[in-house]
Amino acid sequence: MRIELMVNGDPVSRLVEGSESLLDLLRNDLGLVGTKWGCLTGDCGACTVLVNSEPVVSCLKACAQLDGSTVTTIEGLTPTHGLSDLQQAFVDHFATQCGFCTPGMIMAAEALVNSGVPADEAAIREGLSGNLCRCTGYNKIVDAVMSVIEQRNA
Amino acid sequence: MVEVLIPGTLAEALGMLADREGAVPLAGGTDVLLDMRTGRSDPTVLVDMSRLDGLRGVGIDGDLVTIGAMTSIRTIERDAELAARSTAVPEAAHVLGSVQIRVMATLGGNLCHATPSAEMPPPLLVHGAEVDIAGPDGGRTVPLADLFAGPGATTLDPGELVAAVRYPAPSNLGSCYLRQTVRWSMDLAGVGVAASVAVDGDRITTATVALGAVAPTPFVVGGVADLMADDPWDPERAGEAGRMAAAASSPISDARGSADYRCSVVAALVPRALGIAYRRAIGGWPVGRFSPTNGLVEEPA
Ligand code: FES
Ligand code: FES
Numbered sequence: 001m002r003i004e005l006m007v008n009g010d011p012v013s014r015l016v017e018g019s020e021s022l023l024d025l026l027r028n029d030l031g032l033v034g035t036k037w038g039c040l041t042g043d044c045g046a047c048t049v050l051v052n053s054e055p056v057v058s059c060l061k062a063c064a065q066l067d068g069s070t071v072t073t074i075e076g077l078t079p080t081h082g083l084s085d086l087q088q089a090f091v092d093h094f095a096t097q098c099g100f101c102t103p104g105m106i107m108a109a110e111a112l113v114n115s116g117v118p119a120d121e122a123a124i125r126e127g128l129s130g131n132l133c134r135c136t137g138y139n140k141i142v143d144a145v146m147s148v149i150e151q152r153n154a
Numbered sequence: 155m156v157e158v159l160i161p162g163t164l165a166e167a168l169g170m171l172a173d174r175e176g177a178v179p180l181a182g183g184t185d186v187l188l189d190m191r192t193g194r195s196d197p198t199v200l201v202d203m204s205r206l207d208g209l210r211g212v213g214i215d216g217d218l219v220t221i222g223a224m225t226s227i228r229t230i231e232r233d234a235e236l237a238a239r240s241t242a243v244p245e246a247a248h249v250l251g252s253v254q255i256r257v258m259a260t261l262g263g264n265l266c267h268a269t270p271s272a273e274m275p276p277p278l279l280v281h282g283a284e285v286d287i288a289g290p291d292g293g294r295t296v297p298l299a300d301l302f303a304g305p306g307a308t309t310l311d312p313g314e315l316v317a318a319v320r321y322p323a324p325s326n327l328g329s330c331y332l333r334q335t336v337r338w339s340m341d342l343a344g345v346g347v348a349a350s351v352a353v354d355g356d357r358i359t360t361a362t363v364a365l366g367a368v369a370p371t372p373f374v375v376g377g378v379a380d381l382m383a384d385d386p387w388d389p390e391r392a393g394e395a396g397r398m399a400a401a402a403s404s405p406i407s408d409a410r411g412s413a414d415y416r417c418s419v420v421a422a423l424v425p426r427a428l429g430i431a432y433r434r435a436i437g438g439w440p441v442g443r444f445s446p447t448n449g450l451v452e453e454p455a
Binding site for chain 1: 156184187199200202228253257
């Protein structure tokens with residue numbers, strides 16, 4: 001079947017089949033390899049993108065359901081020049097080491113910050129609990145997200 | 155090749171399920187795609203339910219709550235009205251999976267996948283929920299408990315769909331959902347306990363306990379109302395309800411806990427859940443800070 005959707009502001013029209021996931025479409029077809037291929041079972045969050053502004057694990061999102069949707073990936077979040085405030089905060093707080101979890105983590109954090117979450121450690125940890133990081137120990141990620149919430153609320 | 159059919163109405167969806175043998179309804183996809191990927195299922199036709207807007211949303215009419223089968227778990231988690239009237243329901247939604255999973259997963263999918271440890275059945279059972287089933291021969295309504303046939307199995311006939319869940323949520327009723335997990339987040343319940351208590355003043359008129367993850371299907375523990383009703387709160391009897399619930403459990407031993415351990419957890423969590431439900435019923439326990447972002451944030455005891 002054919003689906004038409006917006007990916008990072010660009011119209012995309014593709015033939016997809018039933019078992020094809022949004023992650024397959026993004027990485028294999030559109031070459032948007034910022035979104036990572038982790039567990040493929042919905043557990044790690046490395047494949048997190050925004051669909052209609054809500055965070056989803058793209059590995060379990062059937063393309064066939066996306067006709068008319070708007071998708072934002074880490075590439076779409078990145079300004080033409082420089083970094084977004086969250087990306088810069090991850091750099092400033094050393095919230096990324098190997099970097100594998102980072103795109104998914106930042107997309108989940110973006111949704112969390114946009115949802116108006118308070119600058120509260122427990123709320124941030126809860127909001128990011130679907131994203132695994134094997135390097136940082138999470139504290140620096142929480143610090144980075146906290147700083148952006150404070151900044152945007154200032 | 156997996157074919158996907160995209161009906162625009164419930165009638166169309168029922169027609170497609172009737173015409174295509176083995177067609178699987180696709181809701182949020184968090185179970186269907188996972189099962190396809192891990193080889194647990196191999197459907198050739200999926201029927202996408204996501205365009206059936208009539209099956210989506212929360213409706214409250216007087217004391218009656220209706221939740222459409224395609225309502226996301228995230229929507230249930232963040233609904234302040236549901237939190238006030240049937241606290242256990244958003245409380246269970248709040249601990250299911252992760253934000254990403256809750257955005258995708260639906261109530262109908264959670265019920266129809268019939269995982270013994272699923273979060274949503276116990277809280278709905280203690281609210282006396284019924285399910286509206288749509289099928290090729292028209293609709294029928296059954297008590298939620300009758301939907302479950304065993305692990306991964308429902309009593310739905312081929313071609314039938316769950317359309318909505320309904321339950322009464324009177325203001326003299328409090329409810330609570332607690333669970334035991336190995337990990338705090340992104341884990342299935344080792345034990346899921348829901349309790350509801352209805353009161354007249356401070357006197358209990360009825361009490362219900364339902365359990366998940368400790369039997370082939372979620373179930374209501376018999377005899378709790380008889381034990382608790384007609385008197386004010388009695389911690390001894392709540393403890394007895396916990397022992398009854400443990401005796402009624404038949405858990406398996408697995409990575410989330412041994413059968414014995416699970417029974418001990420049931421005995422401990424049931425009185426706690428009943429106590430919170432009772433205090434919510436008499437208005438003496440804050441429902442929790444409700445945050446539209448994070449759902450319920452439990453107040454410390
Ligand atoms: S790759 Fe999608 S959650 Fe891990
Ligand atoms: S930085 Fe390596 S997994 Fe998070």
